Amino acid sequence: MAFSHHYLLIFALCTRYAESADPIAQYCNEFSNTTTPEMTKNIDSVLTKLVQNTPQTGFNLTEFKTEGTTLLGLAQCRGDVPSENCSTCLQTAAKEIRKMCPNRVDARLWYEYCYIRYDTTNFIGDFDMDLRVVYYNVEEVTDPKTFKKTLLEFVKPLGKVALEPDSKGFAKGEIKLSDSVTLYALFQCTFDPSKYFCEVCIEAAKEGFRYICENKKGCRVIYSNCYSRYELYPFFFPN
Ligand SMILES: *[C@@H]1O[C@H](CO)[C@@H](O)[C@H](O)[C@H]1NC(C)=O
Ligand SMILES: *[C@@H]1O[C@H](CO)[C@@H](O)[C@H](O)[C@H]1NC(C)=O
Ligand SMILES: *[C@@H]1O[C@H](CO)[C@@H](O)[C@H](O)[C@H]1NC(C)=O
Helix, strand or coil, X not given: CCCCCCEEEEEEECCCCCCCCCCCEEEECCCCCECCHHHHHHHHHHHHHHHHHHHHHCEEEEEEEECCEEEEEEEEECCCCCHHHHHHHHHHHHHHHHHHCCCECCXXXXXXXXXXXXXXXXCCCCCCCXXXXXXXXXXXXXXXXXXXXXXXXXXXXXXXXXXXXXXXXEEEEEEECCCCCEEEEEEEECCCCCHHHHHHHHXXXXXHHHHCCCCECCEEEEECCEEEEEECCCCCCCC
């Protein structure tokens, strides 16, 4: 486990905003080792590779080994994001993650369209539910009881779709709530060989929808291993 404290960060925002401009969550592990000049070079090299290699498939892992240490980098774009937008997002993320965490070897940065992370400890297979970020629209729905019931019923099977072998941990969907209102939801697991981690993470995200997002018109629940979001407006790329 990379850190043992329990983090719960809640950001509130008013309404719609530029989807891709600002990070939605960030984490710089102040308990991790400080960077040496050599490690700084390794980090830069891993980030450069991630920016190059990720947009084609939407996911990449890159390792950099030097005597005694391994630096592991991961990048992932949201499953519906086209490669050029994935690339733009990662270019920004790779710059910002260095500014946000210049002196440590464990950093994570989430944008709406992409997620980037590096660490000198191997986090693959690390079942890490400690870091949770909830990001919601402060506006509330007018019919909380019906809305919550519909939301939870809708995301139940949607979360299962993300676990199907062909889904690669990604699922999105929409449902009409009335003639003029549609609910959009999305789940994505960070690439990980374990379906079990994905399942537990999505379950936790759904609990977040139920107990933290409450009656908000839109909400995101983010863990290191999965991302989930619902809104009453379309936020996916058309495909
Ligand atoms: C990362 O990208 C490189 C270069 O395209 C590729 O060889 C490698 O298989 C990718 N790794 C993963 C885990 O996708
Ligand atoms: C996606 O990328 C294209 C090409 O760079 C750009 O024109 C478009 O504005 C981007 N869309 C979003 C929502 O960022
Ligand atoms: C942190 O630095 C110490 C001393 O250089 C080293 O022994 C240890 O392996 C490092 N830990 C990690 C997680 O890289």
